[in-house]
Amino acid sequence: MRAVLTKDRTMVVTEVPDPEPQEGQLLVRTLACGICGSDLHALRDPDAFMATTRRSGGTPYDPRDGLVFGHEFAAEIVEHGPGTRRALPAGTAVCGPPIAFGPQGAGIVGYAPMYPGGYGEYMVLNEGLVFPVPPGLDPEIAALTEPFAVATRAVDRSGIAAGDVAVVLGLGPIGLGVVAALKARGIGPVLAADFSPKRRALAEGLGADELFDPAVSTPYGRWADLGVPTGVGERIAAGLLGTTVREAVVFECVGVPGVLGQVIENAPAGSTVMLVGVCMRADTLEPGLAVNKELTLRGTFGAHPAEYGATLEAIADGRIDAGSIVTGTVGLDGVAQAFTDLAAPDAHAKIVVVP
Incomplete structure (x- = not known):
């Protein structure tokens, strides 16, 4: 698949192996993914990023070694892995918290090499951690639920x-x-x-x-x-x-x-x-x-699935106007420039990647 891969302190668009769903996981096609400030920090200062993760009990992976970022996503189900309940059919648009675990280990989607994020064409997600995108909600807006x-x-x-x-x-x-x-x-x-x-x-x-x-x-x-x-x-x-x-x-x-x-x-x-x-x-x-x-x-850090679900509901029913903060969209080829543009707060607030 095509993906934006971190390399040293830069990013390149290249071909990487398609992820394969394991027990209880789904293969999904990325529909949209927001660029997060954490991604900017991780790329700009990987030593501090890894030290903070390690000292707080996480397992860090070095962005300089090659990661596919992107943890604010909406995607479409392509394939059900072994042991899944198939509660949502192929073609369903879903989103969810960037938590992943399985035979590959545990990690945060976009910050672990076994769980490439939404700056690529495909991801693997846990079936039990995805929420169907409510009818009428644009996946580009649903991606901002995170x-x-x-x-x-x-x-x-x-x-x-x-x-x-x-x-x-x-x-x-x-x-x-x-x-x-x-x-x-x-x-x-x-x-x-x-x-x-x-x-x-x-x-x-x-x-x-x-x-x-x-x-x-x-x-x-x-x-x-x-x-x-x-x-x-x-x-x-x-x-x-x-x-x-x-x-x-x-x-x-x-x-x-x-x-x-x-x-x-x-x-x-x-x-x-x-x-x-x-x-x-x-x-x-x-x-x-x-x-x-x-x-x-x-x-405070991240969000639990119940908080994610409640927020998705608030966005879908209009209590939270998530779309109002989007100031730009780019394809994979525009991600590197988007990182540069986001350094100027008067230019942008949130850029969404549409692979």
Whole structure:
């Protein structure tokens, strides 16, 4: 099959062997696949990518040795492997979380050589982990269920409730997904910040209540106006007086060294900080601030199948407008240039590959 294969720190379009479905697996033909920021990071800084994966308990494969990326996919069933239930017939459009396991071992689709991703013409997927694309939903939009499901999990894990204040820092696809997931649940106000005017406009379209250009202003100055106590003393006093306190949740979706330190400095006491952006380099923090403020720092990664299914349903019924973040499509021959283009946030937010 034709595929985009990583090589050193570049990518080439070439022929690679067709994957073969094993026990409980399906052979599928790729219909669409989103380009994820994780792919950009993995190609640009493979040492940090592998070190982060290894130290967090995963089994990393070196992108420089040749991988077919692509874990945000929609595909069409071509063939049922041995031991499958054949619940969905050949020709059915499906999508699903990029989790794979079988006789070949376990891995993430697109990051393991035995499970080539959607930057190729064919993939193998586990039958029990695919969802049929709902009728009327464009596979190019269904492919984006994965990043929006990651955002759904981040919102789930944050514990945010109606009436809380949400701050979303960084409006790449995941940050935009967080905005969409929050508004789909009726959460507000949602304050969203990014240097890119284009991405701020996309966040506004997804329902963000207030927008900030960090070069001009930040959402941190809004706590008092929104009724969020910033100091420990204020929270203690409110507790003694029985006064209801408005909580805040900050979603850090940038993943660049230095941002988390700024969040800890400026987050109000008692707030929750969600680590959504994947920073793969060491950072400098002041733990004493987090301690004194009684901050909750919580990580989130990927999405479970149930979260994926719920997100797919929300996209299909229009509660989440996933298609609004697509700013371009390319074929396999355009993937390498798309990686370059995505480095300029004012040009693109999400590019979808259509093999």
